[in-house]
Amino acid sequence: MKYYNLKDHLENIDFRGATIKGQGKEKGLFFPETIPQFTEEFIKNLHQYSNEEIAYQCMRDFVGDEIPSEVLKEIVAETVSFDIPLVKINEQISILELFHGPTLAFKDVGARFMSRCLSYFLKDQQKKVTVLVATSGDTGGAVAHGFYKIPQINVVILYPKNRVSPVQEKQLTALGENISALEVDGSFDDCQNLVKQAFSDEEINSQLFLTSANSINVARWLPQQIYYLIALKQWIQHHKEQPVICVPSGNFGNICAGLLAHLRGLPASHFIAACNANHVVPDYFITQNYLPQKAVATLSNAMDVGNPSNFVRIIELFGHQFETLKNKISAYSIDDDKTMSTITEVYEKYGYILEPHSAVAFAAMEQYLQENPDQKGCILGTAHPVKFPDAVEKAIHTQIEIPESLNELMKKEKKTVEINSDFEELRRFLLHKI
Ligand SMILES: *Cc1c(COP(=O)(O)O)cnc(C)c1O
Numbered sequence: 001m002k003y004y005n006l007k008d009h010l011e012n013i014d015f016r017g018a019t020i021k022g023q024g025k026e027k028g029l030f031f032p033e034t035i036p037q038f039t040e041e042f043i044k045n046l047h048q049y050s051n052e053e054i055a056y057q058c059m060r061d062f063v064g065d066e067i068p069s070e071v072l073k074e075i076v077a078e079t080v081s082f083d084i085p086l087v088k089i090n091e092q093i094s095i096l097e098l099f100h101g102p103t104l105a106f107k108d109v110g111a112r113f114m115s116r117c118l119s120y121f122l123k124d125q126q127k128k129v130t131v132l133v134a135t136s137g138d139t140g141g142a143v144a145h146g147f148y149k150i151p152q153i154n155v156v157i158l159y160p161k162n163r164v165s166p167v168q169e170k171q172l173t174a175l176g177e178n179i180s181a182l183e184v185d186g187s188f189d190d191c192q193n194l195v196k197q198a199f200s201d202e203e204i205n206s207q208l209f210l211t212s213a214n215s216i217n218v219a220r221w222l223p224q225q226i227y228y229l230i231a232l233k234q235w236i237q238h239h240k241e242q243p244v245i246c247v248p249s250g251n252f253g254n255i256c257a258g259l260l261a262h263l264r265g266l267p268a269s270h271f272i273a274a275c276n277a278n279h280v281v282p283d284y285f286i287t288q289n290y291l292p293q294k295a296v297a298t299l300s301n302a303m304d305v306g307n308p309s310n311f312v313r314i315i316e317l318f319g320h321q322f323e324t325l326k327n328k329i330s331a332y333s334i335d336d337d338k339t340m341s342t343i344t345e346v347y348e349k350y351g352y353i354l355e356p357h358s359a360v361a362f363a364a365m366e367q368y369l370q371e372n373p374d375q376k377g378c379i380l381g382t383a384h385p386v387k388f389p390d391a392v393e394k395a396i397h398t399q400i401e402i403p404e405s406l407n408e409l410m411k412k413e414k415k416t417v418e419i420n421s422d423f424e425e426l427r428r429f430l431l432h433k434i
Contacts, residue, residue, distance in 0.1 A: 001064050003030035003218060006312055015066045016121050019114065019219040020129070022212035027196065029309070030218050031316055036061035038265040046233040051080045054233065055226045058261075059113075062222050067120055075120070079113040079223060086234035086378060089352045093365055094378040096231040103141040103171050104384035104403070105302075106227065106254070110220035111139075111146030117219045118211075119150045130434065131155045132198055133213045134191035136250065137164040137302045138383060141171030143213045144179045154434050155179045155213075158191040158426070161418070163301055167387045167406060174412035180434060186421035188304055189295045197423045204430050215253025216309050224257035228266055231378055244377030246272035246365040248357040249331075250303030252281070252310040254380065259317055259328070269375060271329045274364035276300045276356075279333035281308060288322055299336045299391045300356040302383070332364035339363065343395035353400065355385040355392055 003018045005011035007028025013021065018030040042049075042057060049057070055076035063072055082100045089095055101108030122129060131153060133143050140157040147155045157172050161183045164172075173181040184191050195212070198204055215221045228245065235243050245268050247255040255273050262268050275282055276298040284290045292307035318325040334342075342359040346352050354362055361379035369375060385392045385400050392400055402410065417433070419425035 001062050002033040004033055005029070006031050006316060015063050015218070019117050019217065020121055020211060022217045023199070027199065029216050029313060031313060032062060032218075035260070035263050040265070043232075043265055043267065046229060047237055049233070051084065051226075051230055052077045054229045055080045055223070058226050058229055059223060062218070063117075067117065071120060075113060075116045078116060079109055080226060080230075082108075084227070084230050086231055087352075089346065089350050089362070092369055092376045093362065094235070095352075095358060095381040096227060096378050097381045098227055099381060099384040101142075103138070103145050104167075104387055104406075105138040105142055106224075106380065106382045107138050107142035108145070109226065110215065110223050110253075111142035111213065113223040114213060114217055114219035115143075115146035115150055115153070118153065122152050125152075127209060128152050128154065130208045130210050130430070131213045132158075132195055132210050132430075134158045134188065134195045135164075135172065136160065136188035136304050137168045138387070139214065139302075140164075140181070141168055144172045144175050144181075147213070148175050148179060149177055153178060156182065156430070156434065158182045158184050158194055160188050160191055161185050163188070163297060165387055165389065167389075167410070169414060170409050170412060173414040173416050174409060176415055181416045182426070182429065183416040183418045184421055185418070187295055187297070188301075189306055190421040194421065194423060194426045198426060198430060201427065204427060207431060208434075214309070215251055221253050221257055221310070221313075222260075224254050225261040225264075227254075227380065228258045228261045228268070231380075232266060235378065239376065241376060242267045242269040244268070244270045244272065244365070244368065244372070244375050246274055246361045246368070246377060246379040248300065248303060248361040248380065248382050249273045249275055249281070250278075250305040250308065252308040252314060254382070256310045256313045256317070259314060262328075263317060270368070272361075272364050272368050273329060273331040274361040274379075275331060275333045276303050276339070276360050277333060277335050278304055278306055280306060281311060282331040282333045285326060285329075285331045298356075299339050299388070300360050302357060303360070330368055332367055334360045334363045340391065340395050343392060347396040353385045353392065353396060354381075355383050355388045357382045
């Protein structure tokens with residue numbers, strides 16, 4: 001498969017190149033040249049396939065012959081090596097629990113796929129790669145875990161000081177080895193800006209081979225389509241109608257992957273982008289004007305994004321047709337008060353514990369279903385409640401248990417380097433400390 005740069009369609013690259021480089025000239029995102037279709041057979045018989053087979057069928061066309069099929073099979077097996085159940089919350093809404101992976105976040109899937117592809121592509125080379133990534137909370141842990149001890153790869157993670165939860169912080173600061181965590185005195189947008197500056201700094205790029213592990217990288221973005229197939233596989237066993245799919249959205253990589261799967265033939269009656277108080281995209285659907293904003297801090301901190309980088313891919317997917325896009329997707333903005341009352345209500349009514357991101361999705365789905373009462377759907381549960389204990393415990397007035405898998409981690413020491421949001425400090429670190 002070839003990919004083109006959305007900023008310069010003449011720049012073409014294969015899957016290997018796109019995985020290693022991350023982004024193209026002028027910081028453009030890569031986009032697949034064709035949208036390979038699922039066969040009707042495959043979609044109709046999804047329930048007969050294992051998750052591994054689904055993942056393989058989903059990714060094969062995007063990788064082509066650049067990774068031998070036995071190796072790709074191993075990679076996808078490791079990518080989906082945990083449970084992804086679809087759980088019914090009430091008569092109308094189910095949740096796809098994507099948080100049973102090693103860092104209890106859906107980002108484990110993309111991070112595991114990408115790290116293993118990158119490792120395969122670098123295997124016979126001298127080249128050392130530095131993965132530079134900004135995180136609002138969950139990406140850091142998933143990327144750190146996905147790349148931990150992978151030869152020839154150093155990982156540098158920037159995260160906003162005091163804006164990630166204790167479990168999130170431990171997941172990205174306690175590993176050590178080839179993983180460095182930089183604690184930035186600033187917001188997630190500041191972290192993202194620092195990363196962008198590093199990518200365009202000549203001296204840094206002459207010394208290091210930098211790549212990104214944010215969802216701008218196709219090897220992290222594309223495997224997220226797998227969630228939607230696994231959701232549908234379970235959905236069709238209980239429902240005749242197509243589902244409404246609601247995705248808690250920040251950088252819009254996840255929902256964009258869902259839309260891609262839909263355009264390849266995955267049935268879904270409608271998509272909902274559920275946002276927190278950062279409402280650039282909901283505003284866009286009203287005004288048709290895309291106006292990036294400074295991110296504001298919310299309880300669902302992994303979605304505190306003021307300029308979602310994948311939105312350009314969504315526009316491209318829909319051929320820049322605003323009306324077509326608007327017919328397929330609705331976007332809602334849910335504030336922190338509504339997020340909290342949703343966690344409380346869902347716990348009291350149905351005994352299910354949501355965390356802030358899934359609560360934003362649940363609230364958005366409820367709003368949509370009020371206007372479309374004959375529909376049913378699923379929300380994507382993107383993180384485990386234990387990653388956001390303060391909000392959850394306050395909302396349900398009950399303590400949540402830390403899963404056993406985290407006990408070891410929580411005892412480990414945090415190792416970070418503190419920097420301010422001035423680029424010079426990051427520059428010095430990259431040039432002299434790794
Ligand atoms: C990253 C993240 C999101 C947002 O996903 P995008 O692909 O950036 O839209 C939602 N929920 C959680 C828990 C996350 O970590």
